[in-house]
Amino acid sequence: MRIRDPLGRKGNIVVGLDVGTTKICAVAAEVSTGKTDIIAIGSAPSTGLRKGVVINMESTVDSIKKAIKDAEAMAGIEIRSVYVGIAGGHIKGFESYGAVGIKGKEVKPQDVERAIDSASVVYVPLDREVLHVIPTEFILDGQDGIKDPVGMAGVRLEVKVHIVTGAVSSVQNLLKCCERAGVEVIDIVLEPIASAAAALTEDEKDRGAALVDIGGGTTDIAIYKDGSLRHTAVLALGGNHFTNDIGIGLRIPVQEAERIKKKYGCAITSVADEAEEMDVAGADKQVRKIQRRYIAEIIQPRCEELTELIKREIESSSGLEPGLSCVVLTGGASLLAGLDRLMEANMGLSVRIGMPEGIESSCASNSPLFQSNVNNPMYSTGVGLILHSTDGETVPNAFGINGDMVNGIFDRMKEWVRNLFGVNGNELRGKS
Ligand SMILES: Nc1ncnc2c1ncn2[C@@H]1O[C@H](COP(=O)(O)OP(=O)(O)OP(=O)(O)O)[C@@H](O)[C@H]1O
Ligand SMILES: [Mg+2]
Incomplete structure (x- = not known):
């Protein structure tokens, strides 16, 4: 069932959930073309994480529930779905490289996808998940430093990517906590990438x-x-x-x-x-x-x-x-x-x-306390989850999504596995 925003806001409501070691916070924003307006922040002390990883599910679920409830009360909506941040010592990042031949005379979006797919064919141990495959640079017929090669003429497209992986168990425990707290996870984002979206120019x-x-x-x-x-x-x-x-x-x-x-x-x-x-x-x-x-x-x-x-x-x-x-x-x-x-x-x-940075100051609540709360480095990850995930694109509404969250994420992961290795992703799902 789709719940309407009772306040009739025109933009989509997007929620970033920062599950931190000291606090869990839910930041809700109204996102419309070129504008991100923070409308609520809910926060709760976190006691169930150590070094960024969930070690006590019960208390983590309770803190997520409280943060979501506070944000719901401030925004006047029911939150169903979130973008969640992940961190911890289990996260590993490494570089990879791929290359493809261009069939036509011009690089098409499909060629870019094929190049990234070829760079993503790397060995990932069974106990690790790929969280991000981020292109860092394209090289077209030897010319490096290209950010978007679509539409350019060339015969050989190379790409350098940064691949981020995390431990399956840590990813799953985070997802389970969100599911038990009653929120669906649209996507998992590495926390420093989210923070960078908010704090770097x-x-x-x-x-x-x-x-x-x-x-x-x-x-x-x-x-x-x-x-x-x-x-x-x-x-x-x-x-x-x-x-x-x-x-x-x-x-x-x-x-x-x-x-x-x-x-x-x-x-x-x-x-x-x-x-x-x-x-x-x-x-x-x-x-x-x-x-x-x-x-x-x-x-x-x-x-x-x-x-x-x-x-x-x-x-x-x-x-x-x-x-x-x-x-x-x-x-x-x-x-x-x-x-x-x-x-x-x-x-x-x-x-x-x-x-x-990069957010509107016209908050739903204009209280000085609320304004000063957002303007704090503690909230870079929460705000950044929204900025990184929307990045000017249309995204699902936080109060309009249904379905089994863990299945949704695993469907996405199965898709990666199929694409990258030609392996049946059910083997991966069976380990959950
Ligand atoms: N004014 C301050 N001076 C010094 N330290 C501060 C101040 N305010 C907050 N802190 C410290 O910031 C830390 C919490 O920061 P933050 O909320 O960004 O962490 P978190 O996101 O919960 O944790 P993590 O990202 O490690 O999982 C705590 O150690 C707290 O003591
Ligand atoms: Mg943090």
């Missing part, structure tokens, strides 16, 4: 940029050059590690460490005023005075470790090519005071904090 993607989404449990990286995705990586290190370090260093409970980090935390000692002191409550409720500089001394080595890991990913992705022009930090932990400055000094690249 087209100019940055062209000149070369690394999107670094520092969340609670993971740091997700997407590297762009010449307007195309070149490299993706997920590091099992995030803001929760800063909190744990403070908790251990000051011998205080995690909740107090989290409060202290957000209010007084800083990544470099030079940011902290030596005279500045704050009250810290121990497990026994005893309050003592601590210098802010001491907090920076505790966190700085962890921030340097994270910077080094990001730097290595950037170096490994660029190979012999010239470096990137900038690094854009997003995700909640990017708000740690001085982290951008520390990374800029240690990486030798310009670093900025990226907020969700």
